[in-house]
Amino acid sequence: MDRYAVFGNPVGHSKSPLIHSWFAKQTAQALSYEAILAPVDAFADCWFSFVAAGGRGGNVTVPFKEQAYQLAELLSERALQAGAVNTLYIDKAGVLCGDNTDGLGLVADLTRLGARLQNASILILGAGGACRGVIGPLLAAGVTHIHIANRTAAKAEAIAGLFNHRVTASGYDRVPVEKWSLVINATSSGLDQQRPPLAEQHLKHCTLAYDMLYGKEPTAFLSWCKQQGVPQCADGLGMLVSQAAESFAIWRDVKPDVAPVLQQLTAMVKA
The missing domain is CATH 3.40.50.10860 (Leucine Dehydrogenase, chain A, domain 1)
Structure with missing residues (x-):
């Protein structure tokens, strides 16, 4: 066997x-x-x-x-x-x-959830390995713009520099005001029942909030997104x-x- x-x-x-x-x-x-x-x-x-x-x-x-x-x-x-x-x-x-296969797994699950990736603008929170591993497959799926937000802007900029102009980066305080249809939490903040310090305004056009972590209860990030009126929230299961x-x-x-x-x-x- x-x-x-x-x-x-x-x-x-x-x-x-x-x-x-x-x-x-x-x-x-x-x-x-x-x-x-x-x-x-x-x-x-x-x-x-x-x-x-x-x-x-x-x-x-x-x-x-x-x-x-x-x-x-x-x-x-x-x-x-x-x-x-x-x-x-x-x-x-x-x-x-x-x-x-992490990026393929994310794209498959987003597709299952009905997310429109073609020509989408996506905001990813966190600049660790979880973030870097999914950018290529998201771009291949037709995403127009990915912006990486991270506490340390330099880490996010280093990852963005590995890809083309469709990937940009900044600290949380300099996230562009854009119609982000999908916001993905790639940080481990949920392990401590915390959430990334993202301003509410960036959820205004969000139709799906996604947290790569999963558990019995919603993460702090997903709970916050729901409170802000995001119509669909999903974890990483x-x-x-x-x-x-x-x-x-x-x-x-x-x-x-x-x-x-x-x-x-x-x-x-x-x-």
Whole structure:
């Protein structure tokens, strides 16, 4: 039986083993998928031990995405744009390949929610890896303008500089007054029940507020957006399942149906 795993530290909270077991059952694929707690300073050793024991591929989560990027011998364009890898696999030639499915997962979930990405203007809050990983796929989906707002403007400007003129950046106090139809929180502020210091005026034309974090209750950002009258608010649970489906398709060459798995996971997480 082919072995797959998610590598992280911490990793006990990961929903990936459950998601991939549901995908495997749905698509009649014989595989196992486990969570592996890798030492912070020994990710590479942990990965190669897994491969030596028959491992075929893996997902990579915090804090190892950049290390996986360095480890991969062949990187996809998405991984190069993201500067990080969340999906590793060994191809038929025995080459260790790295990909990043986070952006594809976000675009798929936004599409599921009915967001219009073609010619859209999007505001992304936060300038960490979560932000950088989704910009390329959003541009490829037809987004006209992406603006990155961050507490430290220089970090946002550094990411914007990696892309073309359609991506701009600033601190929160200098966000352009534009018709932002979609506002995405890519910060971890929700972990502390905080929200990014965005002015209310930037939600005026927002039809969908999206937080990449997820949990039983809405994040502080989503609660605030709802109070400001944003008609649709969504967390990142759908992105989690959708990016997992993209990884599964890379490994197994079959694309699972996200809808029933997301329905099961939502019932579990929100219970």
